[in-house]
Amino acid sequence: MYKIVNKKTLNPCVKLLEIKAPFVARKAEPGQFIILRVNHDGERIPLTVADYDRNRGTVTIIFQEVGKTTRMLGEMNEGDELLDFVGPLGKASHLDGVKKAAVIGGGLGTAIAFPQAKKLYSLGTEVDSIIGFRNKELVILEDELKNVSSRVFTTTDDGSNGTKGFVTDILKKLIGEGNKYDLVIAIGPLIMMKVVSGLTRDYGIKTIVSMNPVMIDGTGMCGGCRVTVGGETKFACVDGPDFDGHLVDFDEAMRRQQMYKKEEKHSHDAHTCRIGGVENG
Secondary structure: OEEHHHEEEEEEEEEEEEEOOHHHHHHOOOOOEEEEEEEOOOOEEEEEEOOEEEEOEEEEEEEOOOOHHHHHHHOOOOEEEEEEEEEEOHHHHHHHHOOEEEEEEEEEEEHHHHHHHHHHHHHOEEEEEEEOOOHHHHHOOHHHHHHOOOOEEEEEEEOOEEEEEEHHHHHHHHHOOOOOEEEEEOOOEEEHHHHHHHHHHHHHOOOEEEEOOOOOOOOOOOOOEEEEEEOOEHHHHOOOEEEEEOOEEHHHHHHHHHOHHHHHHHHHHHHHHHOOOOOOO
């Protein structure tokens, strides 16, 4: 069993849990993920390693309550225990040798971008972090990123925090000002990663994106997490989740993302009824 040692609410629908998992913490690196089960009847869900503390033997996960399992996870408290917490899975990000990088997080993708920025900064890289949200109520990890970045730029769709606009507006402006990036890391909604990759392709800047398709076993056996990269089928759980953003077929990935919306809504609604029909954010 894996005990929850810390819990935080980051915004109305996003929570942070710090889990006691010393064997996972010992090997975890940015870019990797875990698969957990809440209980014996629970489904397996993948969540990115948002942070880790090897000394404390803990792994941090950040998630949005969008379905049955994440709702159940959000209802848990410090002292509660998860049944399964398997990892680290996937390939760690290759970040050595980068002199200057732009790390971009869109919405919840900021939680995945954070460990990338932190690792790069620890390696002496000059890091410009760009994060984007719909409004100021949804902003997460802004202060934490300031501690592991050379500069942080925040955007909101409505201008309620930071600059009004999109992360691509900031990136294009920074490139136009003469910033020479060895690497751009973009993590967030598929459409955001697609647009960022299209922009950096025009400038010839290496770009890495993190893919999050439907995933079941995390070993490459089920085939559910397949993505097309450079015309070849890859599996996000074993070949990724990091891929060259200039080679990913984002249109196919977006179509596949919609495949189980009906089933996901049914599961969500059933769980909502079970807890009395009260929406908790």
